[in-house]
Amino acid sequence: MQANEQEFRQVEQFLKDHDDFLVVSHVQPDGDAVSSTLVVGWLLSCLGKNYVMVNEGPIPQRMSYLLHSDRIMDLSVTPLSKPYKHIICIDCADFRRVGKTSDYFASDAEILNIDHHPTNDGFGSINLIVPGAAATVQVLYDFVKWLNLRLDHDIATAIYTGLLTDTGGFRYSSTSPSVMAIASDLLKYGVDGPGLSQLLLEEMTLPQIRLLTIALNGLQMSEDGKISWVTIDDEDMKQSGAIHEDLEGIVNYPRNIQGVEVGLLFKVIDENTVKVSMRSAGKVDVAAVAHSFGGGGHVRAAGVRMQGSLAEVVSQIVEQVKSRL
Amino acid sequence: MQANEQEFRQVEQFLKDHDDFLVVSHVQPDGDAVSSTLVVGWLLSCLGKNYVMVNEGPIPQRMSYLLHSDRIMDLSVTPLSKPYKHIICIDCADFRRVGKTSDYFASDAEILNIDHHPTNDGFGSINLIVPGAAATVQVLYDFVKWLNLRLDHDIATAIYTGLLTDTGGFRYSSTSPSVMAIASDLLKYGVDGPGLSQLLLEEMTLPQIRLLTIALNGLQMSEDGKISWVTIDDEDMKQSGAIHEDLEGIVNYPRNIQGVEVGLLFKVIDENTVKVSMRSAGKVDVAAVAHSFGGGGHVRAAGVRMQGSLAEVVSQIVEQVKSRL
Numbered sequence: 001m002q003a004n005e006q007e008f009r010q011v012e013q014f015l016k017d018h019d020d021f022l023v024v025s026h027v028q029p030d031g032d033a034v035s036s037t038l039v040v041g042w043l044l045s046c047l048g049k050n051y052v053m054v055n056e057g058p059i060p061q062r063m064s065y066l067l068h069s070d071r072i073m074d075l076s077v078t079p080l081s082k083p084y085k086h087i088i089c090i091d092c093a094d095f096r097r098v099g100k101t102s103d104y105f106a107s108d109a110e111i112l113n114i115d116h117h118p119t120n121d122g123f124g125s126i127n128l129i130v131p132g133a134a135a136t137v138q139v140l141y142d143f144v145k146w147l148n149l150r151l152d153h154d155i156a157t158a159i160y161t162g163l164l165t166d167t168g169g170f171r172y173s174s175t176s177p178s179v180m181a182i183a184s185d186l187l188k189y190g191v192d193g194p195g196l197s198q199l200l201l202e203e204m205t206l207p208q209i210r211l212l213t214i215a216l217n218g219l220q221m222s223e224d225g226k227i228s229w230v231t232i233d234d235e236d237m238k239q240s241g242a243i244h245e246d247l248e249g250i251v252n253y254p255r256n257i258q259g260v261e262v263g264l265l266f267k268v269i270d271e272n273t274v275k276v277s278m279r280s281a282g283k284v285d286v287a288a289v290a291h292s293f294g295g296g297g298h299v300r301a302a303g304v305r306m307q308g309s310l311a312e313v314v315s316q317i318v319e320q321v322k323s324r325l
Numbered sequence: 326m327q328a329n330e331q332e333f334r335q336v337e338q339f340l341k342d343h344d345d346f347l348v349v350s351h352v353q354p355d356g357d358a359v360s361s362t363l364v365v366g367w368l369l370s371c372l373g374k375n376y377v378m379v380n381e382g383p384i385p386q387r388m389s390y391l392l393h394s395d396r397i398m399d400l401s402v403t404p405l406s407k408p409y410k411h412i413i414c415i416d417c418a419d420f421r422r423v424g425k426t427s428d429y430f431a432s433d434a435e436i437l438n439i440d441h442h443p444t445n446d447g448f449g450s451i452n453l454i455v456p457g458a459a460a461t462v463q464v465l466y467d468f469v470k471w472l473n474l475r476l477d478h479d480i481a482t483a484i485y486t487g488l489l490t491d492t493g494g495f496r497y498s499s500t501s502p503s504v505m506a507i508a509s510d511l512l513k514y515g516v517d518g519p520g521l522s523q524l525l526l527e528e529m530t531l532p533q534i535r536l537l538t539i540a541l542n543g544l545q546m547s548e549d550g551k552i553s554w555v556t557i558d559d560e561d562m563k564q565s566g567a568i569h570e571d572l573e574g575i576v577n578y579p580r581n582i583q584g585v586e587v588g589l590l591f592k593v594i595d596e597n598t599v600k601v602s603m604r605s606a607g608k609v610d611v612a613a614v615a616h617s618f619g620g621g622g623h624v625r626a627a628g629v630r631m632q633g634s635l636a637e638v639v640s641q642i643v644e645q646v647k648s649r650l
């Protein structure tokens with residue numbers, strides 16, 4: 001599942017041949033996106049190169065412990081001073097994922113595309129795509145080792161962060177023997193794995209826990225116990241003081257109930273729009289359910305925006321899921 | 326942190342010198358206790374020995390996927406036919422932890438005591454205690470490797486189960502480089518790590534989620550946001566249909582709120598008795614709090630049974646915690 005020698009050599013050549021890189025990851029960056037950006041920045045520093053790290057928006061507050069995360073420029077606050085010719089795109093499955101940062105790509109830009117998404121369309125001039133990797137930091141870890149660079153505590157912490165968040169704390173199916181071997185190696189550099197797990201995976205804000213409580217109070221089950229769902233509307237958001245990203249993870253509660261095949265979260269957007277998040281234990285292909293209403297996703301995790309009242313959308317989706325059980 | 330050569334040799338000798346062993350773990354067995362029992366059973370089979378695996382009570386239903394877990398006798402259902410002279414005690418910090426099974430220890434019994442608890446008092450005739458190990462299965466893994474025995478899928482699954490449950494899914498401070506290296510090795514035998522994580526760490530029963538909901542509805546915070554607590558009484562248990570073990574994990578919700586130093590769970594036992602579970606983020610030594618009321622535990626996790634009404638106990642504990650902040 002590792003990249004081959006030739007791919008690594010090509011990437012090395014690209015980095016050595018040029019200077020003054022723009023390093024960018026996807027919009028609304030997650031742990032892997034932020035960490036990968038920092039690893040590439042560190043790598044370029046090791047090679048004595050100039051570079052700028054950037055993102056369309058801000059870096060999540062929760063990741064401010066990552067060394068140099070404050071150097072990742074927030075394009076929504078500070079525009080770049082010039083266009084760049086040599087671009088490194090990280091963890092972006094397609095070109096649109098870089099967002100408005102692409103306004104600063106020179107018209108003759110050469111793009112190095114480093115990613116682990118199986119759906120990556122290879123939009124780069126050079127592509128380093130390893131679909132078997134659990135996270136982009138895993139691809140970068142292998143590359144760093146191949147280059148014989150010495151990790152330090154801070155960069156090991158960044159890589160651990162990416163692994164931890166992209167595998168849901170070593171729980172997703174991407175958790176391979178290599179992932180665990182890398183985690184083992186990183187801990188040897190003194191990474192505070194347990195502290196990172198607490199901060200990134202366990203900790204909830206008070207608004208988050210209030211929102212969870214409201215959602216659980218309205219938990220519904222189908223008669224056969226195979227479908228479970230929660231609903232959240234504007235009033236719930238207001239009452240809890242929660243923000244949009246606090247919705248994340250809530251759909252796992254109905255999904256994780258013993259015997260449940262499909263867990264659903266219905267979020268009212270406005271009086272005629274509902275966003276549906278779906279999680280499957282495996283039997284039901286929720287991507288197909290989403291697709292039948294114009295949405296998309298994966299077999300076990302999918303979503304769709306639908307027109308209609310909350311009651312209408314709930315009924316339509318639950319019926320559709322039932323028919324596939 | 327591994328056991329030394331000499332300790333392993335002593336254990337090997339004990340196993341080779343005798344036959345007809347009684348293999349027992351602690352009362353109310355958890356993932357590590359059940360898995361360790363099975364690993365020792367497998368090891369004895371490999372050595373061609375006779376043995377009986379036993380526990381004072383039943384094996385948790387959730388662990389019935391473990392091969393031969395149905396062979397661990399439940400003493401509360403089936404008494405043993407005779408006393409045993411050669412005993413292997415697993416994951417028991419002291420002798421009392423074996424419970425009523427000790428009724429079947431011959432008066433001249435020789436005990437092999439295998440454990441990882443730092444507080445183990447060395448009650449065995451032979452002791453293999455590795456305080457640096459995250460779980461007793463880790464001690465056994467090292468021993469199995471030292472013996473040059475070949476793992477298979479089923480036994481690797483048992484070891485992974487013990488590691489997963491005793492490290493809270495690779496999140497506790499015991500999650501060392503060796504733990505991750507062992508996990509990596511075990512996954513190579515085709516262990517379904519993600520499936521086990523789902524089953525053992527993510528899944529909740531409907532009564533469990535109902536109880537959580539009730540608890541969260543009553544979530545309280547101190548004015549400075551540093552102490553948070555929930556309370557559960559008999560009516561809550563009845564209403565949710567929950568059983569005692571469903572209480573586990575609930576105290577983590579108040580504890581995991583951003584900014585909270587101490588999370589508390591107050592469980593009403595009867596009108597004049599309250600059981601208190603305490604979890605600390607690290608600043609407050611909750612063992613000291615528990616100790617001041619006659620309880621015990623560790624710096625970050627402790628508990629105590631107190632006399633008084635719920636309101637009285639809450640007030641006493643919260644005041645005591647406040648004074649230590």
